[in-house]
Amino acid sequence: MEDNSERVRIRRRGFINILIGFFGGLFALCSLYPVLSYLWPYKGASSGTGEFSLPLDDVPQNGYKVVNYKEDKVILIRLGNRVIALSAICPHLGCLVKYREEGFIQCPCHDGRFDFSGNVIAGPPPRPLVSYPVRIAQDKIVLGG
């Protein structure tokens, strides 16, 4: 009676061990898939042509608009019949820059100033603003391409 129950307990323990092993192995295998696909060098995902367009009237004449483009924010400035596209994120501490009608671009946080090519003309920014290719095509502003 005594050793009989003992044997049952050992059998049960063995069964539980097999279960733990099985499900542990299954979990490890399932975890392997995301880890391996993470490790595999991925293609630098540049989706599509990277073009983005918006109606010309969205940007007021002698005014500006900030749009989202490729993980960045882009400031579009319309001056007469040309459009300027620069990154709107100040390279100093990441505030959004503004267009000033006095003829420059200003960051409101620490008074960093840029000209319309994105070069720093005053203040703390360490780098110029990144500029983006932009063109006007049939009353549309086309960014990138």
Added chain:
Amino acid sequence: MSHIMDSPDKDNREESRKEEEAKAKGKALVDIVNLVSLFGFLYGSLDNRLDFDEALARQLKKPSPNYRTRLESNLLACLGGISLVLIILQFATGILLLLYYRPTTAEAYQSIIEITNQVPFGWLIRGLHYWGANLLIGAVILHMIRIFFTGAYKSPREFTWVSGVVLFIITLLLGFSGFLLPWNQLSYWTTTVATDGMSAIPLIGETLKFFVRGGLEVGQLGLTRFFASHVVILPGILMIFLAIHFLMVRRLGIADPL
């Protein structure tokens, strides 16, 4: 043969013979599996050299704590183990993140965006690291509270407690240094304000602030320092103290209830 002639002794012999047979059958099966698997080959020779099975059995037979209540012996006694599991998770996901993260002021945020949005399952790895970090702080604090209120820090376990306090501080420092690495607005300003607080320390405050920031304000040098602390220096110290902590726990056993 009638059963009247059978002695109990014979019965026992019969039984033991059957048992032997069953054992042999099981062993044969194990041997076959071992023969066709590399693991068996390695494990078999390892076991011959190192008595792996015996050591494992000894470790598994260690008594788990038996406290006054079910909650104490089942849940509260597991908090240290939960912390360890989370630390292992942090090490694993941290190493994976290290393969894509770029620790420069120009690239750090960009690389985090890339990990989250473009690397397959990058969102998962980063999410695990992020949540694991938060849960680890919680688990470690709860573990400390449990030890304190059950009086498990008392002699002869004072040193286990001390090493645990060091581990707690290192865990907090790991959280603090890891927080700057994404180099986003929140982490930048948090680090700026937190390091600014160091200047309140008498005498050495300003010097300490300058040293930790790697300059007058948090910049590339500061990011590099925080990165180095987060991925090499602090984890190294953490591992040393973890070894000490577990050694003490194993040597001294688990505290009895008050």
